[in-house]
Amino acid sequence: MQGNLNEIDIRSILQLIELGQRTGQLFVEACSSDKGSKLGVDDTASHYPANSNKQQSWLIFFVNGQIIYAANDYNSLSRLSDYLRHYQVKVQLDEQQLACLGTLNTAEYDYLWMLLEQNTIKPKQACSIIHCLVHETLFDLLNLHQGSFIFEVDSAITPQLTTLEIAPLLSKIVKQVQQWKQLYPYIQSPEQFPVLADIVKLRSSLPKATVNKLQHWADGKTSLRKLARYLNQDIVTVAKAIHPYVQQGWVQLVYSETANSLKDIQDKTLPLEQSRKQRILCIDDATSICTSIETILKTEGYEAIALTNPLEALSLVFQLKPDLIFCDIAMPELNGYEICAMLRHSQAFRFVPIIMLTAKEGFLDRVRAKIAGATDYLTKPFGNTELVILVERYLNSRKNRVIKHTQHLLIR
Structure with missing residues (x-):
């Protein structure tokens, strides 16, 4: 049995394997174009950012219509290492052991059995890891x-430790x-990395113990998926726990390729806010508009940053902390109305x-904005x-409000 997922979905495939009480392996490979789309919103859902070169594949082993084991990137021990961390076990292999792994099954499954034979972990722990x-x-x-x-009909993977029924x-x-x-679009992928965006707000709004936990995990080095593995929780539980802080802008989620950029931004924004230029962010999928706004505003002495990907913009905006935002209305994946309402x-x-950009002049567009x-x-x-006139009008107005508010506090 073989085919494409636009013809039959994964759920139906698994149900057929269960009903037929099949024994063998199911191999699934994602299309390269599937890796860059938003998760859970349309028919091209994926966990990986658009510029990821990783070709995702999965392998599930069955016996009589029940699942024995499932692998993700099945030549790697990285996710098994994450789960073993919960039991305080480190992956340690010499060259001879490493060469033996994966000759019969997958490296991950073979190594798990090696740990069982060495009594490094208990059968109950190994079953729990396989379930995860x-x-x-x-x-x-x-x-x-x-x-x-x-799906290839074949003899069952051996040895077997546990089996799982598909329906439940x-x-x-x-x-x-x-x-x-x-949780979308605040949380888009298990492969995003939490980063603290506003430690001052966190300390003033949350208990010290909660802030300490967030500081420990939101280091820009631990993805939501790894965090779920370390805590022995499912990804949805972890995502729900962090979701309110992301909504408030206190914690930001980024992909690994933007983590270094964010650290650079953090370093640049460490001086007092008064010493920096006023920052203007332009979100528009048209490169020509972005370039035009950047050129004009930089000439006028402003710091202008343009982003053509609305999802990336939403991911970075809390860290950039712009003084004014231009946002195009008609954009793919996430339109300007949605971004504005979220902010x-x-x-x-x-x-x-927040100033909306559009090629339309309709009354209804203005009302929606x-x-x-x-x-x-x-x-x-x-x-x-x-x-320039529009920028000066609103930035000067905002500056005057801040000055008046500061003076009011001083008088009090």
Whole structure:
């Protein structure tokens, strides 16, 4: 049995294997185009950012319609190492042991059995790890909608430690997938890394113990997936726990390739805010508009940053802390109304000027922009003078409000 996932979904494939009481292996590979789409929103869901070169594949082993074991990137020991950390066991292999792994089964499965034979872990612990590995694999696959699969009837993987019934597993994980989708777009992927964005707000709003935990885990080096493995929790539980802090802008989620960029930004913003130029962020999928706004505003002495990917912009905006935002209305994946409404729900951006960019001049567009919380509306194409006047109007207005508020506090 083989085919494409746009013809039959993973859930149906697993149900067929269960009903037929099949023994063998199911191999699934994601399409390369499937890796860059948002998770749980459309039919091209994936956990990986667009510029990831990683070709994802999964392998599930069955006996009589039940799951024995499931592998993700099955030549790697990295995720097994994460689960073993919970039991304070480190992966330690010499060259001879490493060469023997994966000759019969997968390296991960062979190593798990090696630990059992050495009495390094107990059978109950090994069963728990296998359950977690299977659960994690099925969660990823139920979020996958583009790819190919092959089921090969074969003798069962040996030795066997445990078997899992497919129906109850699917019922549980389908519910988790539905809950996961509700966290979008604040949380987009298990492969995102939590980073503290506003430690001052965290300390003033949360108990010290909670802040200490967040500081320990939100280091930009530990992904949500790794965090779930370390804590022996499912990914949805961990994501739900961190979701309120991401909504408030106190914690930011980034992909590994942007983590270093964010650290550079943090270093640059360490001096007092008064000493830096006023920062303006432009979010527009049209490169020409971004380039134009950047050029005009930099000439006028502003710090201008342009982002053409709306999802990346939402991921970075809390760290950039712009003084004013230009946001295009018509963008793929996430439109300007949605971005504006999300930012207005955060205390950090409640009063930041947000100016919508659009090629339309309709009354309904202006109404929708106001409802979403937009400060003003700029129609494309626009002139240099028009742009600068609009920026000065709102930045000067905001500066005056800050000065008056400061003076009021001093008088009191």
